[in-house]
Amino acid sequence: MLSCILVEPESPGNIGSIARLMMNFGIEGPLILVNPPNLDDDAYKMACNASRILEDALIVKTFEEALALVDFSISTSRESGDQYNINRISLLPSDLERAIEINGRVSVVFGRESSGLTNAEISKTDMLVSIPSDMAYPTLNVSHAAAIIFYEFFKLSEKNKRPVRLEGASGQEKGMLFSDFDSIVDILERRDYRRRNFKLIFRRVIARSFITSREAYTLKGILSKMLSSLDKKD
Structure with a gap:
């Protein structure tokens, strides 16, 4: 089951947009919010018919609490390191095929709109994914990044509908x-x-x-x- 973790999101509207994207691309797991703002009218307006995802969202105080709810976590960042920057070695969204095969709780982690995830937070996740973009302006809005990642998972899930799935390590x-x-x-x-x-x-x-x-x-x-x-x- 795939879920989504938002770490200290700053915009209720973005939270609503991501809830809508989760429904668009069949993300079944809960939306897990770490220390979020109040989910106001803007959040529900952007969620449209995905208000149920907002209502069922799990709210926790710390990143560690969020990670304890899943078996495999995939952090996201615009920055990708080389072989000497171990913490920032990343995969592309198109490289996530094996994650679909995990029979467990997989979650994609998105950071703050203003500053993303810290190095310490990334180091606590299992894997890092980076979305390539033009270096003239490489930073994506968090909801746009979520759309790309969710779409890749949607494509892969349709491709990999297999009768037998591997029991991934918890x-x-x-x-x-x-x-x-x-x-x-x-x-x-x-x-x-x-x-x-x-x-x-x-x-x-x-x-x-x-x-x-x-x-x-x-x-x-x-x-x-x-x-x-x-x-x-x-």
Whole structure:
């Protein structure tokens, strides 16, 4: 199931527009709002016949609360990094095909209209998507960006209507995997900046592989044995 997270949206009208887009493109999951403004008449006016999505929206106070509601999160940004800017390595919207195959709670995350998502927020998500645009004026309105991402998911969902879907690893299963990996890194690497990079790269690789529940279980077993072996050496 696909949902949408808006982090501290500033315009009620944009919230309404995104609710309408969710209905346009069959986004079934809830609209999750992090510390939003009041949903006034402008929000409902822009939502048109999608007012139900606004009424059913989940409102939370923090980004962490929002992420706890989903299994796989895809952040969005106009800025795309190179291989040395690990946190900003991104995919294109057309690269999201594997995300459709996940049998779990997938959510697209959009940031503030004025400043987008912070690096810290992006680092907490599983994947980053960047929409290419003309460098003369690369910043898209958040509702326009949502339209592009939702349309790509709509196309892919129509293309990938398969009788059997993979059971994607849940957020909890991936969290257990990351916990063991982090512990191994903490034992083997003393330099803080290298620890951070190793942990972030591992999370990004796991995200891009769209691992299944069974794969996560198998990897967890291997990492647990490695960790146990390292603990015995200490």
